[in-house]
Amino acid sequence: MAFAFLISVGGGIWAFITLLRKLYFICQPSEVLIFAGLRHRTAAGATVGYRTVRGGSSVRIPVLEEVMRLDLSNMIIDLRVENAYSKGGIPLNVSGVANIKISGDEPGIHNAIERLIGKSQDQIRHIAKETLEGNLRGVMASLTPEQLNEDKITFARTLLEEAEDDLQKLGLVLDTLQIQNISDDVRYLDSIGRKQLVELKRDSRIAEAEATSQSAVKQAENSRITELRRLDKELAIATANAEKRIKDALTRRNAVVAEVEAKIGAELARAQAELPVQEERIKQVMQQLEADVIAPAESLCQTMMAEAKGEAATIVEQGRSQAEGLSDLVESLKRSGDDAKRLFLLQKLEPLLTMLSETVQPVTVEEVTLIGERDGQSNLSLATLLRQLQDSTGIRLLQQPDASAAADSPVQGD
Structure with missing residues (x-):
């Protein structure tokens, strides 16, 4: 039991x-x-x-x-889209890899239960692949080949944002998406690549040139800073030396001033001591000048004044006597009448004619013709004229044996 x-x-x-x-x-x-x-x-x-x-x-x-x-495990999906037209009408081929899984959180889990319950992973993978490829074509249609090729990260991010709503409705979650390759059958991207290569080389050369220029500028700046520092150092040294010299000069100034004042005081004292001697010497020189120069000069001046007074008295007396003689002559001329005046003029004319005859060369008179003589008076008039001419001019005419011969012969004068 x-x-x-x-x-x-x-x-x-x-x-x-x-x-x-x-x-x-x-x-x-x-x-x-x-x-x-x-x-x-x-x-x-x-x-x-x-x-x-x-x-x-x-x-x-x-x-x-x-x-x-x-x-809920991860599922890897290989994406492959061929001849998908991008913005601009260029057909492209895109390949990539996506990692998806069924959402384990609400509300995605409820969508997955309603739509994917009872399906195998291959079926779920096929649904996700078709959805992602459709989204991929839609994203490619909104981007240019350059944008797709140059910025794959932005392309993948845009694709994630585009596919998120559709996958969320299926209860799926896209963990990662990697775009592996983008190509085209018309070799459009190759031409872009060559262009980019050229641009890259250009940019590299530009960058190299900029780097070289920046290096040169930096080197010049360093040289300038070094030179400025050297100049500042030299300026500081020169300033220190100048301040030192100024201090030395200020230190020696009092000694130099005292020395100069002592010399000036000695010179002043010597000058003051020599002042009486120089005054006596001046007096001596003045007395000597008075004895040697002033006294003889005054004596000579007195003598010359006396001589001048004597000469002036003589001249005065001569002038007075001449004036008295002229006065007497004038009075006598007044008393003599018109004949006295003619006589005075003849007396004055004789020396004048003598002076004039001395200036004239000897003249040979070949012939003298008397015109306008009256009959019976020619011989007497001719003799009178010859005598008067001889008395007045000193010219003596040669006499001929007879009157006719005298009339025809030439007249000669001494």
Whole structure:
């Protein structure tokens, strides 16, 4: 009896454990358990006919609930789009890799339960791939080939933003998206690449030139700073030397001033001592000058004054006697009448004619003709004329034997 009881108890325990193992479900970290059958309220307040368990365990209510699993592990999708027209009408080929998974948070988990429950990972991967390729074509149509090729990160980010809403509706989450290659059959990107290569070389040369110029500028700036520092140092040294010389000069100034004052005082004292001697010497020189120069000069002056007075008296007396003689002559001329005046003029004319005859060369008179003589008076008039001419001019005419011969012969004068 006891053995049968133990067997029955053991069998009951084993049956309970077996039943518990069938009703007890453990959820792995990479999956979600869905207990469908009873109505439950979600965190958002919506009422659904299931409950979810993630990363834990739960017991299924027999008969009332059914358990389903939803895998949350990562799925890798290879994206490949060919002849997708970009902005500008250039067909491009794009390949990339995307990592997606089923969302484990609300509200994405509810969308996944409604749309993906019961589907395999291959089916889910195919749905996600078609969705991403459609989004990829849409994004490529809005970007130029240059933008797609030059900034793949921006391209991937734009694709993530574009596909997020569509994947969220499917209950999927796009973890990562990498654009691996972008190409075209018309070699448009190759020409862009060559252009970019040229531009890159140009930019590198420009950068090298700028770097060289900046290096030269920096070197010049360093040289300028070095030169300024050297000049500042030399200026500081010169300033220090100048201040030192100024201090030395100020120190020696008092000694030099005292020395100069002593010399000036000595000279002044010597000059003051020599002053009486010089005054006596001046007096001596003045006395000597008075004896040697002034006295003889005064004596000579007195003598010359006396001589001048004597000469003046003689001249005065001569002038007075001449004036008296002229006065007497004038009185006698007045008393003599008109003949006295003619006589005076003849007396004055004789020396004048003598002076004139001395200036004239000897003249030979060949012939003298008398015109207008009266008959019977020519001989007497001619003799009188010759005598008067001889008396007045000193010219003597040669006499001829007869009057006719005298009239025809030439006249000669001494």
